[in-house]
Amino acid sequence: MAGRKRREQSESLAVRAARERERHVAQVTAYGFFPARGPRRSATVTPAPLHYWQYNPARTWLVVAAVLFVAGWLALFAWAGGSTAVVDEVPLAVTLGVAVLVLSTGRLTVSDSGLSFDIAGLRRTSSLHVVAGSLVREVRRGAPPAGWPKTRRRGGWWPGRTKVAVRHLAADGGEERAFTVWVREPAAFAGALGHDLAR
DSSP states (O other), X not given: OHHHHHHHXXXXXXXXXXXXXXXXXXXXXXXXXXXXXXXXXXXXSOOXXXXXXXXXXXXXXXXXXXXXXXXXXXXXXXXXXXXXXXXHHHHHHHHHHHHHHHHTOEEEEEOSSEEEEEETTTOOOOGGGEEEGGGEEEEEESXXXXXXXXXXXXXXXXXXXEEEEEEEEOTTSOSEEEEEEEESOHHHHHHHTTOOEEO
16 A cells, blocks of 8 residues: 555656546446446445535526427427327427436536546546546635636536536646536535635
8 A cells, every 4th residue: 555655646647647537437437327326236346435426407508409499399290280280299399308408417426536527318437528636726616716727617507506616737737727517515525626615
């Protein structure tokens, strides 16, 4: 164990981050999309518990697009076949609209080694979309202050959630990046990343 710690301390930040991304992917994929159900039965080793996770609803533009698609579909059938055709199509149109929204639901997950954003319809955590824990520099409540790099929005607003900004380094340990996300428990989220929540 001591040898492993010495080796990790002598590693470059980029190498350490790559190792953490691999660990994160292994830990997260040992759970299904519903972590509360526990690890997958197929997991050969019992994974460590996840530090923090929450679901993020589909983005607003996608909800609007789904509603417009369903409305357009039903309008087309109303124009072509009248009210009887619309009544027959409502269950299928609504089911497909709801399916799109459910499959577009995302999950923010913090493991021992980093954090990632998964989408239900894809259900595959890629190491390219993981922020290693050692790359996180600051977690701040609210909007990012002046001087931060341009932020990317991850997920949208949801009742009872608070906006936080995360500043981190790129995968190679070089340039700074940042993103904002609405979280259920800001202090717990920051703590899961090993940082105090700044204001």
